[in-house]
Amino acid sequence: MKKRTKNPVLKNKIRNGERVRLEGVVRQQADELKIKDRQLKNGAKKQIRSEKQIWIRTKKIDEQREELLHVTRVGKLAEFVSSLAHEISQPLTAILSYAQAAQRLLAGREPEVQKILSYIINDDQRASEVIQRLRSLLKKSAPEMKPLDINAIINETVTLIATDAGVRNTVIKTEFDKDLPFVRGDRIQLQQVLLNLISNSFDALENNQGDREILIRTSLKDVGTIFVEVKDSGCGIPAQNIPKIFAHFFTSKPDGLGMGLSISRSIVEAHGGRLDVKNNPDRGATFYFTIPIDKKGA
Amino acid sequence: MSNRGSIIYIVDDDVSVCRALTLLLKSHGFKVQSFTRSADFLACSHPKVPSCLVLDIRLPDINGFTLQDAMAARKLTIPVIFITGHGDIPMSVRAMKAGAVDFLSKPFTEKKILNAIAPAILKSKAQNKEQAEISKIKCRVNSLSPRELEVFRLVAKGMLSKQIARKRGTALQTIKVHRGRVMQKMQAKTVTELIHFAEKCGIASSRH
Numbered sequence: 166m167k168k169r170t171k172n173p174v175l176k177n178k179i180r181n182g183e184r185v186r187l188e189g190v191v192r193q194q195a196d197e198l199k200i201k202d203r204q205l206k207n208g209a210k211k212q213i214r215s216e217k218q219i220w221i222r223t224k225k226i227d228e229q230r231e232e233l234l235h236v237t238r239v240g241k242l243a244e245f246v247s248s249l250a251h252e253i254s255q256p257l258t259a260i261l262s263y264a265q266a267a268q269r270l271l272a273g274r275e276p277e278v279q280k281i282l283s284y285i286i287n288d289d290q291r292a293s294e295v296i297q298r299l300r301s302l303l304k305k306s307a308p309e310m311k312p313l314d315i316n317a318i319i320n321e322t323v324t325l326i327a328t329d330a331g332v333r334n335t336v337i338k339t340e341f342d343k344d345l346p347f348v349r350g351d352r353i354q355l356q357q358v359l360l361n362l363i364s365n366s367f368d369a370l371e372n373n374q375g376d377r378e379i380l381i382r383t384s385l386k387d388v389g390t391i392f393v394e395v396k397d398s399g400c401g402i403p404a405q406n407i408p409k410i411f412a413h414f415f416t417s418k419p420d421g422l423g424m425g426l427s428i429s430r431s432i433v434e435a436h437g438g439r440l441d442v443k444n445n446p447d448r449g450a451t452f453y454f455t456i457p458i459d460k461k462g463a
Numbered sequence: 464m465s466n467r468g469s470i471i472y473i474v475d476d477d478v479s480v481c482r483a484l485t486l487l488l489k490s491h492g493f494k495v496q497s498f499t500r501s502a503d504f505l506a507c508s509h510p511k512v513p514s515c516l517v518l519d520i521r522l523p524d525i526n527g528f529t530l531q532d533a534m535a536a537r538k539l540t541i542p543v544i545f546i547t548g549h550g551d552i553p554m555s556v557r558a559m560k561a562g563a564v565d566f567l568s569k570p571f572t573e574k575k576i577l578n579a580i581a582p583a584i585l586k587s588k589a590q591n592k593e594q595a596e597i598s599k600i601k602c603r604v605n606s607l608s609p610r611e612l613e614v615f616r617l618v619a620k621g622m623l624s625k626q627i628a629r630k631r632g633t634a635l636q637t638i639k640v641h642r643g644r645v646m647q648k649m650q651a652k653t654v655t656e657l658i659h660f661a662e663k664c665g666i667a668s669s670r671h
Contacts, residue, residue: 250548251521251548254568255477255479257569257570258483258546258571259482261483262480265487266483266487269487270490
């Protein structure tokens with residue numbers, strides 16, 4: 166109240182001064198806003214860029230996982246068909262020999278029966294040709310044997326299955342011997358074995374209340390062999406199932422094919438190693454395999 | 464060729480395959496013995512007649528390759544024809560390298576199995592003849608006295624009687640007597656034949 170002046174000129178002067186000051190403030194604030202806006206825009210761009218990178222990386226992992234799953238599926242199918250071919254070729258062998266024996270025993274007699282026998286023989290051979298074709302169709306491509314770092318392969322596999330582990334609330338821990346020599350093997354096939362063992366452990370841990378943990382350990386067994394263990398604290402394996410667990414078509418899961426472990430064992434054996442299992446003294450089971458080191462690299 | 468007197472052994476875990484092959488091969492005049500387990504085949508007696516083994520590679524107890532090794536370890540020389548429902552090339556290569564006479568992928572025709580059996584039986588005959596000869600020679604070697612055996616060894620090594628006498632510090636005449644007896648007991652007409660006998664029963668390559 167005190168400051169209010171009655172002089173209109175003075176009043177105007179003050180008003181002008183005030184306006185200039187205010188305009189300055191506004192301009193300054195606008196400039197600051199512009200800078201902040203620019204900074205924000207830059208930040209957003211950066212964030213978008215890193216989000217894109219994450220997305221690309223995830224996509225890559227997804228693709229790899231898909232590829233691996235596909236190989237596993239095709240592998241399972243091939244193994245399944247080859248087992249089927251074997252199962253069918255047994256009775257076909259028997260039928261063919263029965264019919265040819267009968268033909269011989271009837272030599273010169275019973276022309277009608279002879280004719281029937283020759284039909285049986287023809288159709289048996291037709292069926293075996295189908296099997297031959299199927300076999301040649303599924304002939305497995307030779308594994309690509311290369312010097313490999315087993316620890317790196319385990320890490321790759323763990324990355325591939327990380328999402329799955331997250332969903333299942335399971336922690337995968339690794340305990341590596343850092344100074345291991347290279348092994349000689351096929352990367353995809355070894356990953357297939359590891360994936361299979363890990364996903365078996367997932368199933369074994371399904372009903373665990375609290376801790377769901379899988380431990381993968383590597384060590385040097387002797388000069389020429391590396392030892393890999395996949396240990397879980399799940400339900401373990403009933404003793405009577407242990408001898409059968411690696412057989413074709415043996416499964417304790419309602420929707421299992423019974424191919425995973427048998428394929429895994431044949432892969433490990435093809436690498437010159439051995440895959441086996443034991444129940445842990447406390448709880449759960451440990452699958453372990455050996456794999457020879459790469460002699461050329463050593 | 465008459466098949467009578469030849470034995471065909473079959474080892475296959477599939478009962479039906481065993482039975483069918485038995486019927487088929489019996490109809491061709493062979494004597495047939497079939498087994499669903501390798502161990503049973505190893506445990507049975509194997510008379511010294513021309514024979515061959517028709518062997519499945521995948522068996523529940525001892526697999527075909529291991530059985531092949533077990534036979535070699537027992538000096539059971541019976542030609543092997545492998546049969547398999549998983550006919551793949553690496554397997555057949557391995558089988559042939561281990562001395563199999565043939566490798567058939569299931570199912571196979573009568574003609575195929577007979578074509579595989581014929582040379583196997585011929586091989587078995589030759590092997591049996593060889594073994595009979597060797598055991599005859601070994602029998603003769605056993606009839607030698609220690610002194611005669613020693614002289615036999617040295618002769619087989621290519622030493623002359625004079626050299627042997629010098630080496631042993633014995634009179635030449637004594638060595639000649641021993642040598643004559645060796646020739647007589649070994650039923651060798653010439654020294655060449657004697658050396659041949661020595662090679663057959665592994666005398667030439669042993670110590671001394």
